[in-house]
Amino acid sequence: MPRRPDAVITPNTRLRGARRRLPSPVRTxxxxxxxELADAANRALDCLYPGRDLTVHYVDFRWIGKLERGEHRWPSEERRAALRHVLDAPTDTELGLYSPRRTDSTLTGANEHHHQALPDPLAELLPTGDLLQLVTATAGRRVGxxxxxxxxxxxHRLRLADDILAGGDLIRPAFRELRAATKFYRETSHTEAVGRGLLIQIGELAQITGWIASDAGHLHLAERAYNLGAxxxxxxxxxxxxANLLGSLAYQHANTGREREGVELARAALDEAGHDAPAEARALxxxxxxxxxxxxxxxxxAMRALGEAHESLLHSRDGEAPLWAYWVSQDELDVMDxxxxxxxxRPLRALPLLSKVLDRYDATHAREVALYLSWLAVAYADANExxxxASAAARMFDxxxxxxxxxxxxxxxVVVQRMMRFGDxxxxxxxxxxxxxxxQRESD
Incomplete structure (x- = not known):
């Protein structure tokens, strides 16, 4: 029996063509x-819907690929608006977007807004509302x-997994764990001491989950996780x-165009921790x-803060550091330096430090090694080497x-932009x- 015409998957050549007609912002x-289209669409979402949390509508290059292959035909209204904005298209039809469950009017130019949106794969990762509010004082079974x-x-197993896997691989299991932990806290009964222990673990889980979400490019989800953890x-x-959660969010802000907020939040994190915090925590x-x-x-x-970090770590005492600070070490401080x-x-100060750390860094931590190689490549480029x-960059890309x-x-x-001046x-x-x-292979 033949398939219905609307069930046949055909490539969306209109969308692909619209993308390919636009120039890359960084690759001459x-x-x-x-x-780049996914990044631009995410920025457009924030511009088109100010004041709304559009996290669940954020996309990545895989989603764009599915759209171009025809595996998705009718994204949410917000995503369609973002794509029209970026690709300068007046209607959805010009981008080959239509609802297979609609009449042919969608295909002939009507821009239908009342539709059943496709389910978003990230929509349920972190529900809204107060996730730490107990259902009742005596809810559920008692735990110890x-x-x-x-x-x-x-x-801690999730932290160790993050050492060797990237954010895109871990974001779903991380948020499943966080949702389950908050639900468990809310729906069970426990003593005050056990409740405090559960809250601490939820805070720690939120920190690593936020870090994973940030690495996967879902910044709003990361921010929500960090705030929940705090x-x-x-x-x-x-x-x-x-303070660790505030500092994690400060780091994200500093890396994503919100540098002044990053500075202010990093200072607030130091103030919140206080002078009596463990040495590793203050160094971080x-x-x-x-x-x-x-x-x-x-x-x-910046230089003064680096000096304070090293001074703080000198006061480290065995058994005092929290488990989440297991990775803070002299080598990691050298990397930040x-x-x-x-x-x-100041590449001549950076190069010996990076070379020393990379010579003995655990090769199973591929993401971190690649990131450190990116800094090494940029430092060599700035030193006119x-x-x-090119050698460091090639290792990073591999x-x-x-x-x-x-x-x-x-x-x-960043690495490619630095290398472009050495085209000869x-x-x-x-x-x-x-x-x-x-x-080119990705664009195709």
């Missing part, structure tokens, strides 16, 4: 890639300290954990403040091309040619 002579220990183990930590009276807070200052082009303040030096265009920069990480994508763009150097020219070929 190239068309707009799927990743063993439950807190079990949850703590699950949270609320949980404050209810539990854990100022150090609350100072490092995030240093990075925010560097991104705001405040070099002297190098990143700040590179951001401030294009051959070494490690990271299959990683679903927004941070990796952003750093890759054979190594750099070959690297850029390889990247153009990769982008």
């Amino acid at each position: 002579g190239q068309c707009l890639s799927r990743t 300290h063993t439950t807190v220990s079990d949850l703590a183990a699950r949270v 609320s949980a930590a404050r209810q539990a009276g854990d100022a150090t954990l609350a 807070s100072f490092d995030r403040l240093a990075w925010a200052h560097a991104r705001a082009d405040e070099s002297q303040r 190098a990143r700040v030096f590179t951001e401030l265009r 294009p051959e070494a920069a 490690l990271s091309d299959e990683l679903p990480s927004a941070r990796i994508s952003q750093r890759a763009s 150097v054979p190594e750099a020219r070959a690297l850029l040619a390889d990247r153009r070929a990769d982008w």
Whole structure:
């Protein structure tokens, strides 16, 4: 029996053509890639719907690919508006968008707004409302300290998974864990001490979940997770954990065009933690403040904060640091030093630090190694060493091309932009040619 005509999947050549007619904002002579269209659509959502949380409507290059292949035909009204805005199309029809369940009027130019939107895969990741409000004082079965220990183990396993997997691989299981933990807290009964323990673990889980969401490019989801975690930590009276969540959000702001907010929030995180916080926690807070200052082009303040981070770590005592700070070490402080030096265009101070850390860094942590190589490549480029920069960049791309990480994508763009001024150097020219070929395959 033949399939219904509206069930046949056919490529959306109109949308693909509209994208390919626009130039890439960073790659001279190239068309707009799927990743660049997704980024532009997400920015358009924020501009078109100010004051609304459009997180569930954010898209990535995979979603654009499905749209172009015809696997999706009728996105949400908000997404269609964003695509029309970016691609300068007056109607949905010009972009090949229509509802298979509608009449032919949709196909002939009517711009229907009353529709049944396709389900969004991220829509239920983090519900709205007060997720920490107990249902009743005696709700559900009673739980004890063993439950807190079990949850703590699950949270730490997620942290360890983040060491070796990228945000795009972990975002769904991370948010499932966070939703389950908040639901469990609300719907069970427990003593005050057990409730405090559960809140602390929810705070820690929210921090790693926010970090994963940020790495996957879902910034609004990340911000919501961080704020939820900070609320949980404050209810539990854990100022150090609350500061870690604020600092995580400050770091995100500093990296996404909100540098001044990043500085202010990083300072607030330090104030919230206080002088009695464990050495590793204070060192991490100072490092995030240093990075925010560097991104705001405040070099002297950035350098002072780096010094405070190292001074704080000197006071480390065994057994005092919280488990979530397990990765804070002298090597990690050196990496942040190098990143700040590179951001401030002081490559000769950055290069020895990055080279030393990369020589002994765990190769299974592919995303982090790739990120550090991106800083190494930029530092070499700024030091006018294009051959070494091309070598570091090639290693970065080899490690990271299959990683679903927004941070990796952003750093890759920075590296390519830095390498473009060395187009007359054979190594750099070959690297850029390889990247153009990769982008062409993505665009196709």
